[in-house]
Amino acid sequence: MSDSDERAVVVRLTVEYVKAVPADWDAEQINSIANGSGRCIDNSIHELAERSARWGEWMDTSPRPDEDYTGIRCFCEHATEVYVREASEREAQALAEHEATVREAEAR
Numbered sequence: 001m002s003d004s005d006e007r008a009v010v011v012r013l014t015v016e017y018v019k020a021v022p023a024d025w026d027a028e029q030i031n032s033i034a035n036g037s038g039r040c041i042d043n044s045i046h047e048l049a050e051r052s053a054r055w056g057e058w059m060d061t062s063p064r065p066d067e068d069y070t071g072i073r074c075f076c077e078h079a080t081e082v083y084v085r086e087a088s089e090r091e092a093q094a095l096a097e098h099e100a101t102v103r104e105a106e107a108r
């Protein structure tokens with residue numbers, strides 16, 4: 001990690017948001033697609049990042065939220081993050097290596 005005053009921990013991020021799905025899907029189908037067959041959770045993370053970016057762009061050009069807007073304005077109202085445990089040495093090392101790679105790429 002980048003600072004000797006830091007330590008690696010594991011946190012759980014829970015996000016609730018509105019999304020469109022086919023009208024005939026039941027809860028089991030939604031859970032199956034989202035958590036197992038054929039869809040990587042990265043897709044949801046990218047979807048949320050895109051919504052957040054669009055919100056930022058919208059905020060730059062609009063005086064107030066549209067009453068019909070159902071996307072994510074700020075994740076604070078839609079997410080919680082809680083401490084789970086201290087990271088293992090392997091997890092902490094992986095984090096440190098990732099951060100070093102990012103710093104190296106940014107320096108180029």
